[in-house]
Structures are given as C-alpha cells and as structure tokens.
Amino acid sequence: xxxxxxxxxxxxxxxxxxxxxxxxxxxxxxxxxxxxxxxxxxxxxxxxxxxxxxxxxxxxxxxxxxxxxxxxxxxxxxxxxxxxxxxxxxxxxxxxxxxxxxxxxxxxxxxxxxxxxxxxx
Amino acid sequence: xxxxxxxxxxxxxxxxxxxxxxxxxxxxxxxxxxxxxxxxxxxxxxxxxxxxxxxxxxxxxxxxxxxxxxxxxxxxxxxxxxxxxxxxxxxxxxxxxxxxxxx
Numbered sequence: 001x002x003x004x005x006x007x008x009x010x011x012x013x014x015x016x017x018x019x020x021x022x023x024x025x026x027x028x029x030x031x032x033x034x035x036x037x038x039x040x041x042x043x044x045x046x047x048x049x050x051x052x053x054x055x056x057x058x059x060x061x062x063x064x065x066x067x068x069x070x071x072x073x074x075x076x077x078x079x080x081x082x083x084x085x086x087x088x089x090x091x092x093x094x095x096x097x098x099x100x101x102x103x104x105x106x107x108x109x110x111x112x113x114x115x116x117x118x119x120x121x
Numbered sequence: 122x123x124x125x126x127x128x129x130x131x132x133x134x135x136x137x138x139x140x141x142x143x144x145x146x147x148x149x150x151x152x153x154x155x156x157x158x159x160x161x162x163x164x165x166x167x168x169x170x171x172x173x174x175x176x177x178x179x180x181x182x183x184x185x186x187x188x189x190x191x192x193x194x195x196x197x198x199x200x201x202x203x204x205x206x207x208x209x210x211x212x213x214x215x216x217x218x219x220x221x222x223x224x
Contacts, residue, residue, distance in 0.1 A: 037165075045157075045165060045208055045215040061213060095164055106212045107155055109176065111164035 009115030
C-alpha cells in the first residue's frame, strides 16, 4: 500500500523551530519529487515547498522562503521540513504529498493525513 | 504571480444533478491545471490532472476541460459521496475552493 505518514507537529512558541518528517512506503521513494502543503484551520490549501527526486532542486512559497528548508533522505524513504522563525500564521495542518514526476510536475497523487503545527505563546 | 479564481465559492445541489465548477487563471497556463477533492477531516485527493486527464481510480462522472485561462470541472451525476470541497491548482497556487453541499 502506498502510504505517507507525517510526524513532528506540536505547539511551539513564536520564533521557535520545528522539524517535520514524512515517512514514505509502498513506492520507490527516490523516483519522485515530494511536496509540503499546508492548510490553516478552516482555510484552503497552500503549497509550501517542493524537492526533486535527488534533492538537487528545491522550491519554496514566498511566505516561507528563508525560514523553512525542505530536505529528503532517500536511504530512509523520508522527507523533512525544517521550520525556523515560526510565526502565528504558520499554524496549520501540514501535509506531505508525492508528485507523479521526479523533477516536480506539481501533480500530487498521494497525500499523507497531515501533522498539526500550532504556533502560540 | 498567477492567481487562480474559482467560482462559485459554494454550491448547493441534489443527488443526480450535473454540476460545473469553474477555475480562471490570471494569465495563460496552457493545460497545467489540476483538480482535487477534499472531504472534511481528510487529505485532498487528485481527481483530474493536466486539465482533462482522469486520475486512476476516479469515477468517470468526473471530467475536466479547458486550456489557457478558463477551466471547468464537471460532475455528470452527483452521488452522495461527492459532497466535498473542490480545489483547482496550477503549480504552486491553489484556488480558494468550492464547497459543494447537499440541497
């Protein structure tokens, strides 16, 4: 079964840091680009970041550029999102999602259930 | 930046109805347009990619069309399980969503 399982979401203070993880199974992880997408409570979807199959190319939404870093470890079938300088507006459910292409076609065909990040004092 | 605008924002319909949701891009995006369905408390699900290609496993009552700036998602005969929120997406930008509710 193709599966993505996110973890690492917690309550963190403004200005704090957090690392999210996403464990992949059921497919050849290093054949595909991967994304992080978030959804604030009661709001729509917001794309956050993309990493190519080999980690050689990364892309970020303007709202997180310079604060978040996406990475992957293909030997562990894992995707990560390092989140620094967190703000209240980063509060959201964070999904990892698999692209259908290795270089990132922005077609997300498999999604995890998400992990919740709350930024609050 | 390209903006994606969906209409309507919400829609009430009955089982068996034909429903159309529209997505407009602020500039031409060729056929780089995807549609997702999201049910409450669940992750989004890819329905249509590249404007008109049906994702594997998605019922054929769902279809997509359009190119350039104007796109549509059509559900030919609404089923009870289709009541959800639908999002269009172009690369790094999602539309604001269309909530489809039971009339």
